[in-house]
Amino acid sequence: MATPRYLTAHKISLLILVKIYCGSPLPASATIPVLSFIISHSIPSVSSTARARPCLENGETSFSVGAFEDALQGIASSMPGRTLLDLFLKHMWELSSFDTLHDLFDGMGHLVRERDDAAAEPLADRMYLSRTSPVGAFVRRARLEFIRLQFDDAMKLWSAFIRYRAPTAQWTKRLAGYALDGVDKIAGEMGLGPGDDLYEVAYGHLAVEEREGTISIDDFDRLLEFQLDQLQRLGSRVPDEMREQLRTMLGPSGVALRQSHLVKFFDAWKAGDYTSAFDNLHRYYDYAMQTREKIHYQYALLHMAILQADFGCFGEAIAAINETIATARENQDMTCLNFSLSWLNHMSKAYPRQMKGAGYMGMLGSERDGLTFLKAKAKETRMYNLLSATLLNEAKLCLASGESIPRALEYMYQASHLHIKESINNHGSQMLLLGSLFSRLGITHLSDVHCQLLLHCYEHSCPIDERIRSVCRCALSAAQYGRYDEALDLLQAIHATTHRSLKYHQYLFLCTGLVKLKRAVRRTDWTACESLLSFLKPDSSTDPEMCFMLSEARVEYLMARGLHSDAFSAIEALSTSLREEGVDILHRITILLAKAELFRRVGKPTMGFSVTLRAASVAFKARLMPCLWSATGLLASILSELGEYDAAARLLHAAIPQALEHNDNSLVGVLYSHIGDSYMGLAGLADTSAANGARLRAANVSRAELYINRAQESFKKVEDITGECEQLMKKAVIARLRGDEKLAEEWAQNHNRVWEAGLARLVDSETSG
Known part of the structure; x- marks a missing residue:
């Protein structure tokens, strides 16, 4: 059986529920749940510029009869002691023959009020549907599609409905299996049953035939819309299992859907297969031109511009985005126009040198003027997603230009309020920006907390690139503290499917290489450094x-x-x-x-x-x-x-307590080393001829040794061999100044031992590598 165009078994069940809603008086409390269920499963979702588009949960377009049981079981009906589910199953099993299926569709036509009978007196016990209402449009299209069906396809639809309702036989006690006398009332009146040739031709296949025809072209189109939403919103690729299922469903359909080319385009683009991505995008564009659907032309150009920029061809990207803007203005598509201007503003900020080299001189004036314009347009058209992104960009601009931190926080809090009020799923960008702000303030702990909050609370709703950035920031923070193995483990723990996207694989490769390069520099492993630098270009x-x-x-x-x-x-x-x-x-x-x-x-x-x-x-x-x-x-x-040792010590005493909160052991080690040097300088200025001067000198030397010990510990945590050995030499010099040659020799031997241990560690790592 070819894939049905629109009608399926679950749509027939929805029509039965519409018939009950219009023909039976229901309690007032049941009106909203029933209508919500009908509309959510019959009307395709429409994208909105104001709010995030509702998606089918888990991509479901066809649902089992169990969905009706869950929705209707708790709703009381007009019959005492019976629920709406009992009434629904009664009407469902009243379809006892193929003829009654025709009667159902014929009767649904009387529920839709046309223009010429608008003045007719409505019946008191029946509710009518407007032909322009969502439910009325669903009923009209279902009747039209059924009338268009050929006899063979109509019979297969009836057979699919019998299999669909079979699991509810336990509720009615009328049917215990697939192929019994109760399948068709007409067959029973004619004395036909299992084993008869005519009966076997009509219904013998029900017991052995696998489930088919449960998804229509319309449902498949909605499934592709869900896949597109996931690809665009999360930046992921189509999983292998889903790709195989889509191929299996698309094959027998016999039609070429526009969204299928776009799904293939996004999947090839994320995989780095730019040739296939261009081919599928051109097919999508050709479909739009052949069907004269101008709305698709500008979005094809928009995707072309983004793909060209991702490929590094900024000149072609600018030409494509300019054509997109012109087309969007011609078609008065404010959504596409504002998004194009926002993307152009982002590219001019992210890649200014490449954009200037490609001839882009700016379209919206300065960056602040551009953001002000976009914010005004977003408020005017109620594009809350764009407004949220613009507010976060304004906060990012404040941080990048060194402006007021409170103002940046104000923009972030406005965006956060917008996310909650309008149910906008843009929490990932906000968390990353807050983490960046706290990192600039030196509060590394709060920065890590926001990255972990993104991973733990918003992992399944954030785009993959935001999750990757969060993991990479946590890894770099761990490397900053000296926990290189933990940083590499975080990067390696990312799911293997993420590496199927070329862009994300390159980003993770560079971040991993950066962690290894920092460790190699501090270990003085110059061979590893040269090798890593040759790859990290x-x-x-x-x-x-x-x-x-x-x-x-x-x-x-x-x-x-x-x-x-x-x-x-x-x-x-x-x-x-x-x-x-x-x-x-x-x-x-x-x-x-x-x-x-x-x-x-x-x-x-x-x-x-x-x-x-x-x-x-x-x-x-x-x-x-x-x-x-x-x-x-x-x-x-x-x-x-x-020679200004006292001023140097006072500066460092003010900075070190705050620097300790930053958890950068390399920076802390440097500061401790400098303050140790300043106290050694103060010790050299002390007048040893006086008793007070001798005590002051001894005290300064002791303080210098204390801070040098702390510097050594900090350098040791980050595996900085050079810094650790330098502090050991300073301690040997201090011991020699005190006249303790034995201790000085011991520190010198420690210096040699640490250096040799570092070299041995390099040899071991090269051998194991």
Whole structure:
């Protein structure tokens, strides 16, 4: 049997329920539940610009008779002691022959009031349906589709209905199996039963035939709409099992559905199969042109622009999005127009250098003007999803430009209120942005909490890319603390199906490589660093945040290895690139601090004084606390170099307690090392000729040794061999200054032992790798 066009067994059951609703007086409390059930299972969902589109739960388009039992069992009917389910089953089993099925559809026509009989006197015991109402439209289409059915297809629909209602035989005690005398009343009157040739031709297949025809072309179209919603909202791929089921259902249907090409396009796009993605998108576009459905033309262009940008062809993407905007304006499609402008604004912010290189000069003025325009349009058209995204973009702009933190929080809270009020599922973006804000404030614990909250509470409703970003941030936070194995375990624990998407696989590959590179740099494993850097080369389509972190890690590697000239060239190139793009203020301050650190490493800390002071000033105004603490450490180092040991110690005493909350052991180790140096400088200034000066010197040396011990512990946690050995050498120098040569020799031996243990660990890792 070919796939039915519209009518199925469950739609006949819905018609029976409509007949009961119109012909039998029901309690007032039953009206809303019954109507809600009918409409939710008969009217296809329509996308709304105001609210999130309701989807079929688990993608179900066809449901068993058990759904009617669950919905109607608890509703009382007009018959005393009987529920609405009893009444429904009574009407269902009254369809005792193929002839009564015809009578059902003929009788449904009298429930729909046409224009010419609108003035007729309605019957007191019957409710009529308007021909333009949702339920009336469903009844009219069902009758029309049944009239169009050929006899063979109508008989198969009747057979499918018999199999569909068979599980309810226990309620009526009229039918105990598939093929009994009670299947067809007419056959019983004619004396036909199992074993008779005519009976076997009509109903003999019921006991052995597998369930078929339970899904129609209309239901399949709704199933594809559900798949498209999942693909677009979550950014996932079609699972292998579902792909096989769709192929099996689509094969015998004999028709080419427009949505099937779009489903294949999204699946191929996420898999990185750009050739197949373009082919399926063109098929979708050809269908829209052949059927003259102009509404699909602009969305095909929109998807083409997004695909071109994902492929790195920004010139073609700009041309496609400009055509999309022009077409949307011509068709007065505000949803597509506003989304196109929002996407264009996002691309100009995320990839400014590539967009400028492709000839994009800006369409909405400045970024703030563009966001203001989009927010006004979203409020005007009640596109709450766009309004939520615009509010979060405004908060992100405040953070990127170093503006007021309270204002950014205000935008986030407005978006949060909108999510709750309008049931918008955009919690993932809000959680990630809040995590980023707390990370900038140096409160790493709250940042991790929001990432974990996203994973635990909104995992199944957030897009996959947001979940991946959350996991990667947790992994980088663990690596920052020194728990590299835990970070790698988090990344490896991501389900294997996620790697079926090329973009997500590349992002996870880069994040994993970044964690390994940071560990290799601190272990002084230069072979591993060179190998990792040869693979970690992002392209133009890589996430800008990840691209910057990889560039920063490369600069850190060059400075750690002593390649200062190459490090300076890399810093200058990155600084020029950032200056042209006008990116996040956090990235600019990080580059300034890297340059100041380079001057310190080459023995010229005073050359970086103005750079460090500028970075500290901007970081304080923008409340970028980790950058402020790093700048404070560099300033203290410069002041110690200039002999201002007391000022350096006071600076570090103010910064270290706050830096401890950031859980960055590398930064804490550096700060402790600097404060140890400042106390050693104060000890050198003490006048040992006086008793008070000798005591002061001994006290400063003891404090220096205390902080050096803490620095050593911090460097040990992050496996920083160079930093740990440096602190051991300082302790040996302190012991020698005290005249304890035996202790100094012991610290020197510890230094050698730690260094040799680090080298042995590298050999073991290379052997195991």
